[in-house]
Amino acid sequence: MWNKFKMLLAVLVLSLFGNINTSNATLIGDTVVLEHYYNGTYLTAYGTNNVVVTEGASDLVSMYKVYTVDMEADAILVDFTYTGSWASGTSNGLHITSFDWAGSDITGFTVDTNFAGWDDSRLTYNGSDTLVFNWQGLAMTTDTYFNAGINSVSVPEASSLALLSLGLILLGFRKLKRR
Numbered sequence: 001m002w003n004k005f006k007m008l009l010a011v012l013v014l015s016l017f018g019n020i021n022t023s024n025a026t027l028i029g030d031t032v033v034l035e036h037y038y039n040g041t042y043l044t045a046y047g048t049n050n051v052v053v054t055e056g057a058s059d060l061v062s063m064y065k066v067y068t069v070d071m072e073a074d075a076i077l078v079d080f081t082y083t084g085s086w087a088s089g090t091s092n093g094l095h096i097t098s099f100d101w102a103g104s105d106i107t108g109f110t111v112d113t114n115f116a117g118w119d120d121s122r123l124t125y126n127g128s129d130t131l132v133f134n135w136q137g138l139a140m141t142t143d144t145y146f147n148a149g150i151n152s153v154s155v156p157e158a159s160s161l162a163l164l165s166l167g168l169i170l171l172g173f174r175k176l177k178r179r
Contacts, residue, residue, distance in 0.1 A: 026073045026074065027071055027072065027073055027074070027099055027150075028054065028055060028073050029052070029053065030052070030053050030098075030099045030100055031050055031051065031053075032050075032051050032053060032096055032097070032098055032099045033049050033050055033051075033096070034049050034063070034095075034096055035049055035095045035096075036063050036064060036093070036094060036095065037091050037092070037093060037094075037095040038087070038089060038092050039090050039092070040091075042095060043064070049061075051069075053071040053073075053099075055072065055073060057070050059071055062081075065081060065082065066080065066082040066084075067079060067081060067094075067140075067146075068081065069094065074149060074152075075148060075149045076094075076096065076131075076147070076148040077145075077146075077147050078094065078145065078146040078147070079144075079145050080140040080141065080142060080143075080145070080146075081142060082140065082142070083141045083142055084139070084140065085139040085140065086135045086136055086137060086139075086140075087137075088136060089136060091134050091136055092134065092136040092137075093132060093133045093135040093136065094132070094133045094135070095133075096130070096131045096132075097129055097130045097131075098129055099129055099131075100129065105152060106150060106151070106152050107152055107153055108151040109125065109131075109148045109149065109150060109151060110148070110149040110151055111123065111146070111147070111148050111149075112147045112148075112149070113144075113146040113147065114143070114144055114145060115135065115138050115140065116138065116139060117138050117139075118135075118138060118146075122134040122135070122136075123148075131148075133146070133148070
């Protein structure tokens with residue numbers, strides 16, 4: 001009987017570990033602040049700089065008729081609508097604040113761009129809610145794009161952890177009862 005119980009318990013614990021759900025990083029529903037940062041001045045977008053992130057291009061924001069920003073669940077997509085180059089200065093680029101990246105810990109960003117001269121040292125993330133892309137001195141055309149994907153580690157959902165904990169507590173009580 002005891003061996004059958006141990007076998008059943010092992011199957012229960014393994015199934016609990018196998019069914020732990022994780023939530024994925026997402027910006028959907030966040031209200032983020034988009035600004036263009038230039039030489040110590042934060043310039044807001046046309047219309048509003050507070051954007052509620054939705055799936056698709058419905059939250060597309062035009063930044064000074066030079067580029068558009070489309071915030072997605074796990075990416076920031078930028079397309080340039082102007083040909084020229086960014087002025088030199090202390091900084092010149094997109095500044096994003098007030099996001100919470102619900103359900104995950106951000107481990108970094110993967111940038112896909114055809115900006116000549118871009119390197120990841122131009123990306124600054126403060127580890128919580130501010131992200132800056134410095135495009136100072138880089139040239140763009142109407143074919144230039146800049147896409148930043150979010151790299152994250154998923155965090156287990158509370159309900160899965162509660163179920164696992166309950167199973168372990170029941171195991172402990174069963175063992176105490178047997179003694």
